[in-house]
Amino acid sequence: MLDFSRQYSPLRAEILDAIAQVCDSQSFILGPRVAAFEAAAAAACNARYGIGCASGTDALWLALAAAGIGDSTAATRPAGLPDAVITTPFSFFASTSCILRAGARPLFADIDPRTFNLSPDAVAELLRLRVGGNVKAILPVHLYGQCADFDAFNALRQGRSDLLLIEDAAQAFGAAWNGRPAGSLGDAAAFSFYPTKNLAAFGDAGLVTTSSPELERRARSLRTHGMPRRYFHDEVGWNSRMDAIQAAVLEVKLRYVDEGNRQRRDRAARYDELFRAAGLAAASESASTKDGIVLPYTDPRATHVFHQYVIRAPRRDALREALAARGIGSEIYYPVPLHLQAALKGLGYKPGDFPHAERAAAEVLALPMYPELRDDEQQTVVEAIRTFYA
Numbered sequence: 001m002l003d004f005s006r007q008y009s010p011l012r013a014e015i016l017d018a019i020a021q022v023c024d025s026q027s028f029i030l031g032p033r034v035a036a037f038e039a040a041a042a043a044a045c046n047a048r049y050g051i052g053c054a055s056g057t058d059a060l061w062l063a064l065a066a067a068g069i070g071d072s073t074a075a076t077r078p079a080g081l082p083d084a085v086i087t088t089p090f091s092f093f094a095s096t097s098c099i100l101r102a103g104a105r106p107l108f109a110d111i112d113p114r115t116f117n118l119s120p121d122a123v124a125e126l127l128r129l130r131v132g133g134n135v136k137a138i139l140p141v142h143l144y145g146q147c148a149d150f151d152a153f154n155a156l157r158q159g160r161s162d163l164l165l166i167e168d169a170a171q172a173f174g175a176a177w178n179g180r181p182a183g184s185l186g187d188a189a190a191f192s193f194y195p196t197k198n199l200a201a202f203g204d205a206g207l208v209t210t211s212s213p214e215l216e217r218r219a220r221s222l223r224t225h226g227m228p229r230r231y232f233h234d235e236v237g238w239n240s241r242m243d244a245i246q247a248a249v250l251e252v253k254l255r256y257v258d259e260g261n262r263q264r265r266d267r268a269a270r271y272d273e274l275f276r277a278a279g280l281a282a283a284s285e286s287a288s289t290k291d292g293i294v295l296p297y298t299d300p301r302a303t304h305v306f307h308q309y310v311i312r313a314p315r316r317d318a319l320r321e322a323l324a325a326r327g328i329g330s331e332i333y334y335p336v337p338l339h340l341q342a343a344l345k346g347l348g349y350k351p352g353d354f355p356h357a358e359r360a361a362a363e364v365l366a367l368p369m370y371p372e373l374r375d376d377e378q379q380t381v382v383e384a385i386r387t388f389y390a
């Protein structure tokens with residue numbers, strides 16, 4: 001699926017030098033190195049502020065808590081309807097667990113079957129029905145590296161200044177919507193720098209971006225125990241500080257992330273070409289595996305960064321086994337939609353509630369994708385798929 005060493009080799013000297021500088025400084029947590037990375041990353045996202053933290057999961061929680069959503073920072077639980085946040089049932093678990101951790105209630109709406117992202121129409125319907133709590137925010141995920149439709153989400157909050165938009169941009173560093181970068185599309189955004197991500201640390205790390213001074217101040221305070229002054233605690237926060245070594249590595253890699261994303265788009269276009277040439281691809285606008293493999297759809301307004309190249313495949317599980325037998329990696333992101341996860345049973349959803357998400361979970365398959373993937377390797381992947389269907 002991935003070969004990290006191909007990215008590391010050419011950057012090795014630069015990265016080791018940056019790490020050595022941290023070791024020489026003996027300043028390991030937060031400090032000038034983290035501040036420098038926060039500023040550079042925020043600028044790249046066209047956001048005023050960046051707040052480095054320990055993971056993408058923490059970044060999501062910090063964004064929600066800083067916006068005052070849920071009761072996780074309150075000393076006592078307030079009376080009345082719980083805060084609710086609308087999100088997608090088709091994502092990594094953290095997109096929803098962060099809402100529960102913030103002390104709010106997740107409300108799911110189905111996805112757009114072409115992009116796999118949260119459907120603005122489904123969200124509009126949920127807002128119209130006014131069920132499930134006091135909706136404080138919408139939390140779309142830029143799944144696989146393609147931004148959710150922020151024109152439509154912004155339109156939904158016209159006349160509702162109390163409704164916030166929080167981006168789960170964990171998979172989308174460098175992506176854009178109508179030319180506006182992920183990280184600047186809503187009130188706040190969360191990025192993950194988990195080692196498989198397009199911008200990747202040498203361990204866990206994350207970032208909140210925002211252009212609101214109030215959100216910035218609060219997120220910064222919450223990541224260090226709600227302690228703007230040493231040992232004076234204004235509210236109940238958490239320890240989610242970023243390490244200087246991670247910031248140093250990320251600052252180096254930030255210089256190369258746009259080039260890496262461009263190469264990912266080239267690799268995606270090459271897969272498309274190979275699938276079409278092999279006669280395997282369904283008609284491009286079709287979203288049905290009855291006609292063959294459904295290739296990834298890119299909205300014309302999106303600058304996709306192909307964190308993953310995800311097809312819909314007939315007989316997906318058998319195909320995956322056949323690829324594995326030939327030593328070809330693939331992955332299912334995600335096999336169980338969130339509303340059907342055992343841990344989230346208490347939310348009261350049932351099979352059939354979100355048919356598009358459920359069908360996606362049964363059909364999607366992510367193929368090897370990274371900037372340094374070679375043409376001959378892609379040919380091998382597509383040839384193995386052709387042989388399977390033959």
Ligand SMILES: Cc1ncc(COP(=O)(O)O)c(C=O)c1O
Pocket residue numbers: 055056057058091092094095141168170171191192193194204205206
């Ligand atoms: C969509 C999405 N949200 C949130 C996260 C959580 O990020 P992390 O693993 O850095 O906590 C991830 C990454 O794993 C993700 O893919």
